[in-house]
Amino acid sequence: MANPEIMDKVVSLCKRRGFIFQSSEIYGGLNSCWDYGPLGVELKRNVKEAWWRSVVYERDNVYGQDASILMHPEVWRASGHVEGFSDPLVDCKKCKRRFREDHLADKSKCPECGGELTESRQFNLMFKTFMGPIEDTASVVYMRPETAQGIFVNFLNVVNTMRAKLPFGIAQIGKAFRNEITPGNFTFRTREFEQMEIEFFVKPGTDDEWLEFWKNERFNWYLRYGMTKERLRLRQHDKDELAHYAKDCYDVEYEFPFGWSELEGIANRTDFDLTQHQTFSKKNLTYFEEESKSRFIPYVIEPSAGADRSTLAFLVDSYCEEEERVVLRLHPKLAPIKAAIFPLMRKDGHPEKAQEIERMLRPHFNVEYDETASIGKRYRRQDEIGTPYCVTVDNETMENDTVTVRERDSMEQVRIPMSGLLPMLLERLNAEKKPA
Secondary structure, three states: OOOHHHHHHHHHHHHHHOOEEEOOHHHOOOOOOEEEOHHHHHHHHHHHHHHHHHHHHOOOOEEEOOOOOEOOHHHHHHOOHHHHOEEEEEEEOOOOOEEEHHHOOOOOEOOOOOOEEOOOEEEEOOEEEEOOOOOOHHHEEEEOOOOHHHHHOOHHHHHHHHOOOOOEEEEEEEEEEOOOOOOEOOOOEOOEEEEEEEEEEEOOOOHHHHHHHHHHHHHHHHHHOOOOHHHEEEEEOOHHHOOOOOOEEEEEEEEEOOEEEEEEEEEEEEOHHHHHHHHHHOOOOOEEEOOOOEEEOOEEEEEEEEHHHHHHHHHHHHEEEOOOOEEEOOOOOOOOOOEEEEEOOOOOOHHHHHHHHHHHHOOOOOEEEOOOOOHHHHHHHHHHHOOOEEEEEOHHHHHHOEEEEEEOOOOOEEEEEHHHHHHHHHHHHOOOOOOO
């Protein structure tokens, strides 16, 4: 159920604790542009690494790449973006605000002030820029609106260099840019964003079964990293909302505080893209199958997720208010800081022993040392940023080299020897399930 109040609290926490800041804030900010702070960049990096591990390292038929953001302008003509990548734009004659016409319930009145709207016109979403010293039409290039085309134009390169056999995929994480008319909902819809995308090439006739495989694989990935199942759903696109290149498509949707919205699309793109690039480039992009001694253009299954949207969803899903604390119940593999080390007192050798523990743990995962305020306040700070474990040095530590380990979600504490601390934390942090 939509709950804007929770969204406001998450946005406030992100600013207060160093997850996400307004871009160029000291100059008044830039609309719909955001900067990831010290904790946010760690969280997003962990989300991307979890994705990469699941789709590349844990599979033997998906290869990684990182294509250039700037590409030959003909790429975007072949893909259809130059001619067709646009939204219907209307302006309010009274308050001058702009809207996507297809997002308005009443096409004749401004939803903000009730003023009269202009006639609809198509607005291309691609950002233009210029390559070289002279700004003329011959030097126009585009900031890519998606990462997919960088994969399609490298199809033959990967086949030839990796001796790739169907079915196989190419995965990429990278920035994309869309001049959205109505961005909003914090980092959910922005003009600069990061995609986590796979183009999985298959033999025609096997595409339906591979679409089924990837829609289930990707849905379960979110569950694997602790997302609440009741807030996730798979929604099949109606025929009238399918992209022109798509045979079928499913969205993984999450119930954000502002309603159900897309996290990831899993589409059957058929052979549209490779066929288009073959036509425009005049290069042979067919695949030769040894078994049948035949050539054909592969079909493509595309799971395409938003890194920023996924990060936001994990933040929202983990946010929990309890009687005495706010806690982010992040999966340990996603948590920005894995363990915090506290000296109970700033004397009697406690800080030195705690810093010794910090030095022992730091080569293995991200840790934080904190000696300020009461132990209770330090626990609450770490709860609010999602740190799974806190380690406390006290008088007993100085006597027998044991420490107290507190688990975030249950707040249970156990006492263990310092020599067993690293093995215990590594075992728990590497577990697939969140701590009980």
